Amino acid sequence: MPSRVCPWWMGYLLFGPLRRAFQNPAQTLAPYVRAGMTVLEPGPGMGFFTLELARLVGPTGRVVAVDIQPRMLDGLRRRAVKAGLADRLTTQLVQPDSLSVSDLAGQVDFVLAFALVHELPNARTFFADAAASLRPGGALLLAEPTGHVSADAFEDELRAAAAAGLAVQERPSIRSSRTALLIKAGD
Numbered sequence: 001m002p003s004r005v006c007p008w009w010m011g012y013l014l015f016g017p018l019r020r021a022f023q024n025p026a027q028t029l030a031p032y033v034r035a036g037m038t039v040l041e042p043g044p045g046m047g048f049f050t051l052e053l054a055r056l057v058g059p060t061g062r063v064v065a066v067d068i069q070p071r072m073l074d075g076l077r078r079r080a081v082k083a084g085l086a087d088r089l090t091t092q093l094v095q096p097d098s099l100s101v102s103d104l105a106g107q108v109d110f111v112l113a114f115a116l117v118h119e120l121p122n123a124r125t126f127f128a129d130a131a132a133s134l135r136p137g138g139a140l141l142l143a144e145p146t147g148h149v150s151a152d153a154f155e156d157e158l159r160a161a162a163a164a165g166l167a168v169q170e171r172p173s174i175r176s177s178r179t180a181l182l183i184k185a186g187d
Contacts, residue, residue, distance in 0.1 A: 025052035046075035127164035
C-alpha cells in the first residue's frame with residue numbers, strides 16, 4: 001500500500017463531529033443525489049459521506065463503496081448496520097490501481113471522490129474507471145483538501161479527468177477543499 005494513503009485508524013478521526021461541523025455531508029451531497037440513484041464512492045473510509053449517500057438514495061437506490069483497506073470497509077459496514085442502511089450499501093475491497101467496477105459500466109449516476117485522488121498511484125486510471133462507470137450525463141464530485149493538494153496539482157487532476165471525457169460543470173464551494181463537479185458527456 002502506498003505510504004500516502006490515509007491509515008485505517010484515521011478513519012475514526014475523520015468520522016468525528018468536528019469534521020461534520022465544517023463539512024456537513026447532507027449539505028454537501030443533497031444538491032447532487034436523489035432517491036433511486038446508483039452512487040459509487042471510492043475510498044469511503046468508515047462512511048463519513050457514505051451513510052448520507054445511503055439516506056439520500058433511499059430504499060430504491062444503491063451505494064457501492066470500494067476501498068483498498070479492509071478495516072475501513074469493516075468500520076463502514078458496522079456503521080451502516082447500526083444506522084439501518086446496510087441494505088442500500090455494497091462494499092468491495094479493491095487494489096490501488098483499479099476501481100474494479102466494470103460490472104457497473106454505464107450504470108452509475110454519481111461518483112463521490114472526496115480527498116481521494118491525490119492518494120492514488122494514477123489519476124488518469126482513476127478517472128477512466130470512474131467515467132466508464134458513469135451513465136451519459138452522470139456526475140462526479142471531486143474534492144481535494146487544500147492542505148494536501150496544491151492548485152497546480154488540482155489542475156493536473158482536472159486535465160486527467162478531461163482526458164477521460166469528464167468536463168467541469170461548476171466549482172462548488174466546500175470548506176478547506178478544491179472542488180469541481182464533473183459531468184460525463186452524453187453519447
